Amino acid sequence: MNFAVIGAGAWGTAFAIHLSRLGHPATLVPRRFEQALALASGHENTEHLPGVEIPSSVQIGHELTPVLMEAEVVLLACPAQALRETCGRIQKNRAHATQLRFVISLAKGVETGTHLRPSEIINATIPGVRAGILSGPTNAGEVALGKLAAMVLATARACSDTAEIQAAISGPNLRVYTSDDIVGVELGGALKNVYAIAAGVCDGLRRGDNVKAALLTRALAEMIRVGQALGARPETFYGLSGFGDLIATSYGSWSRNRTFGQHLAEGRTAGEIISTSHSVIEGYRTAQSLAGLCAERGIDTPVLNEIHAVLFKQKPLDQTITDLMGRNLKAE
Ligand SMILES: NC(=O)c1ccc[n+]([C@@H]2O[C@H](COP(=O)([O-])OP(=O)(O)OC[C@H]3O[C@@H](n4cnc5c(N)ncnc54)[C@H](O)[C@@H]3O)[C@@H](O)[C@H]2O)c1
Numbered sequence: 001m002n003f004a005v006i007g008a009g010a011w012g013t014a015f016a017i018h019l020s021r022l023g024h025p026a027t028l029v030p031r032r033f034e035q036a037l038a039l040a041s042g043h044e045n046t047e048h049l050p051g052v053e054i055p056s057s058v059q060i061g062h063e064l065t066p067v068l069m070e071a072e073v074v075l076l077a078c079p080a081q082a083l084r085e086t087c088g089r090i091q092k093n094r095a096h097a098t099q100l101r102f103v104i105s106l107a108k109g110v111e112t113g114t115h116l117r118p119s120e121i122i123n124a125t126i127p128g129v130r131a132g133i134l135s136g137p138t139n140a141g142e143v144a145l146g147k148l149a150a151m152v153l154a155t156a157r158a159c160s161d162t163a164e165i166q167a168a169i170s171g172p173n174l175r176v177y178t179s180d181d182i183v184g185v186e187l188g189g190a191l192k193n194v195y196a197i198a199a200g201v202c203d204g205l206r207r208g209d210n211v212k213a214a215l216l217t218r219a220l221a222e223m224i225r226v227g228q229a230l231g232a233r234p235e236t237f238y239g240l241s242g243f244g245d246l247i248a249t250s251y252g253s254w255s256r257n258r259t260f261g262q263h264l265a266e267g268r269t270a271g272e273i274i275s276t277s278h279s280v281i282e283g284y285r286t287a288q289s290l291a292g293l294c295a296e297r298g299i300d301t302p303v304l305n306e307i308h309a310v311l312f313k314q315k316p317l318d319q320t321i322t323d324l325m326g327r328n329l330k331a332e
């Protein structure tokens with residue numbers, strides 16, 4: 001199966017390496033021409049995945065047209081806020097994409113302004129194409145090195161293509177499950193980034209292990225509440241894209257979202273961290289979008305609202321903790 005991976009950040013690079021390890025023709029397409037040159041000549045993504053060799057079996061493409069002429073499956077490995085623009089580039093080349101069977105997002109976020117999930121952006125911008133999402137607890141560095149992991153591939157409804165792609169991207173190091181709850185898988189991946197920021201705040205404040213466990217337990221309850229209100233199945237949030245990724249991201253020392261929260265607790269401001277980060281911190285914009293969406297729909301999300309207030313209204317962390325601990329007592 002021929003794959004194109006659009007976006008050469010940490011995750012796109014790692015996944016292209018994974019695909020080539022399985023023997024698939026895979027072309028990695030960076031956004032910038034200079035980046036394509038650097039990856040092709042140096043066989044390393046020094047900016048986003050330093051220290052990992054990109055095998056020569058991974059093709060590096062820059063022009064989308066020839067890549068799309070070959071690709072059966074396109075994987076979108078850019079930040080959620082860049083999906084619309086990236087899909088627009090694919091749509092412009094649509095006439096050349098004669099082999100294209102699926103466009104699958106690897107992004108974990110929700111678009112600001114529209115509140116659209118990745119598959120909704122794909123459907124809106126590349127009409128008629130089959131859209132999917134691949135998500136789960138997968139730190140790019142570990143996957144690139146071939147360490148063991150499991151993920152979930154969600155498509156709107158199971159079809160033979162889903163099973164074929166599942167088999168193609170699974171291997172001895174990566175086990176892929178399928179799901180037809182695309183809403184639940186997408187929301188799990190987006191929300192876990194927001195709650196991982198809060199987990200990082202717990203780490204930075206050094207208030208002990210109990211509070212982080214309590215926070216993540218209530219976060220999972222909130223993820224399920226949001227998901228149910230928006231059409232997802234509750235059980236999806238107990239799976240890899242929900243609970244699994246919430247735990248990995250909230251406890252992983254490597255997590256950009258968790259580290260962002262830790263730095264906030266250590267006194268840095270959100271604006272300062274975001275403006276100096278070379279990597280995407282998806283939970284930041286996703287908190288803004290999902291807090292807005294939940295407010296519009298009247299969904300009760302006290303933890304999300306507090307994270308949003310800290311990030312966008314300069315609410316002091318001490319006040320946030322006081323407010324969360326002082327909410328009306330209720331049954332679990
Ligand atoms: N890194 C991981 O471990 C990991 C794992 C699973 C999923 N993800 C998800 O994958 C997505 C990409 O993350 P990443 O870790 O590769 O990010 P990254 O910060 O390593 O790199 C971001 C990439 O997106 C590109 N980009 C930025 N703005 C763009 C734009 N406007 N248009 C097109 N491309 C643009 C950059 O050039 C860069 O190649 C995110 O949604 C992230 O949550 C990441």
Ligand SMILES: O=P(O)(O)OC[C@H](O)CO
Pocket residue numbers: 108136137138139140193196245248249254255256257258280281282
């Ligand atoms: O480094 P983070 O916080 O963006 O998390 C990366 C992946 O989503 C973990 O599954």
